[in-house]
Amino acid sequence: MKTTLLPPNKDPMGQAIADYFNRGKAAKLRVFSSQFDEDEIPVDQLFRSYDDMPALEQKALQLAKGKILDCGAGSGCHTLALQAMGKEVQAIDISPLSVEVMLKRGIKQAFQVNLFDEHYLEKFDTILMLMNGSGIIGKLENMPAYFAKMKQLLNPDGCIYMDSSDLRYLFEDEDGSFLIDLAGDYYGEIDFQMQYKQMKGDAFDWLYIDFQTLSHYASENGFTAELIAEGEHYDYLACLKIK
Numbered sequence: 001m002k003t004t005l006l007p008p009n010k011d012p013m014g015q016a017i018a019d020y021f022n023r024g025k026a027a028k029l030r031v032f033s034s035q036f037d038e039d040e041i042p043v044d045q046l047f048r049s050y051d052d053m054p055a056l057e058q059k060a061l062q063l064a065k066g067k068i069l070d071c072g073a074g075s076g077c078h079t080l081a082l083q084a085m086g087k088e089v090q091a092i093d094i095s096p097l098s099v100e101v102m103l104k105r106g107i108k109q110a111f112q113v114n115l116f117d118e119h120y121l122e123k124f125d126t127i128l129m130l131m132n133g134s135g136i137i138g139k140l141e142n143m144p145a146y147f148a149k150m151k152q153l154l155n156p157d158g159c160i161y162m163d164s165s166d167l168r169y170l171f172e173d174e175d176g177s178f179l180i181d182l183a184g185d186y187y188g189e190i191d192f193q194m195q196y197k198q199m200k201g202d203a204f205d206w207l208y209i210d211f212q213t214l215s216h217y218a219s220e221n222g223f224t225a226e227l228i229a230e231g232e233h234y235d236y237l238a239c240l241k242i243k
């Protein structure tokens with residue numbers, strides 16, 4: 001489990017966010033993966049307003065209460081929406097350029113912190129992990145470390161709202177048969193690398209997880225998982241609570 005921060009010269013998404021914030025437009029934010037063809041993240045979507053957010057994200061923001069942590073906050077879109085609702089929220093991100101933009105956008109509490117830093121020890125009533133928030137966990141083998149950290153950060157009655165997608169549709173044949181090697185790695189374990197202009201970041205692990213697998217790991221690690229809502233394309237919002 002990585003506990004480090006990004007240096008400013010290896011922060012392509014942060015650079016894209018900074019460009020978009022400072023100039024109102026950005027170049028292509030390119031995404032590479034050994035498992036997929038090259039793709040692109042539309043930078044304007046990282047600045048989505050409440051009205052432009054998918055229903056699952058709106059639902060999570062409505063349910064968020066008490067002291068809230070927006071984990072991996074990016075440009076701070078969810079934090080800003082929560083602040084506008086009058087809620088108390090702290091944003092963290094490993095990206096130095098994103099944190100700089102969040103502060104410039106008027107976010108009251110934005111810190112460059114890695115969620116898994118052992119020195120990061122505050123208590124929250126709600127923890128938000130949105131836009132495939134399970135990604136930060138990286139790999140299934142990190143689940144015990146993830147839930148141990150959540151136990152430290154979450155108040156006893158608190159709740160983690162996490163969204164993710166079941167990637168099985170990418171591997172399913174038209175007749176419904178499954179093209180996955182069941183003895184291999186879990187099909188939601190993806191490696192990514194991003195590039196913005198000439199700046200390339202290091203490759204990183206990003207976990208997509210289906211609800212059943214998430215429930216299994218939650219239960220093994222002293223948590224319960226509740227399915228709050230399902231989206232239109234194998235995506236869902238879950239609430240994780242300490243048992």
Ligand code: SAH
Nearest residue numbers: 046072073074093094095114115130131136
């Ligand atoms: N939640 C935002 C951004 C999603 S992109 C949105 O919905 O628009 C994921 C973000 O998580 C990136 O900004 C990345 O820098 C951050 N991140 C990745 N690993 C992290 C970690 N271990 N701790 C904190 N932030 C992390």
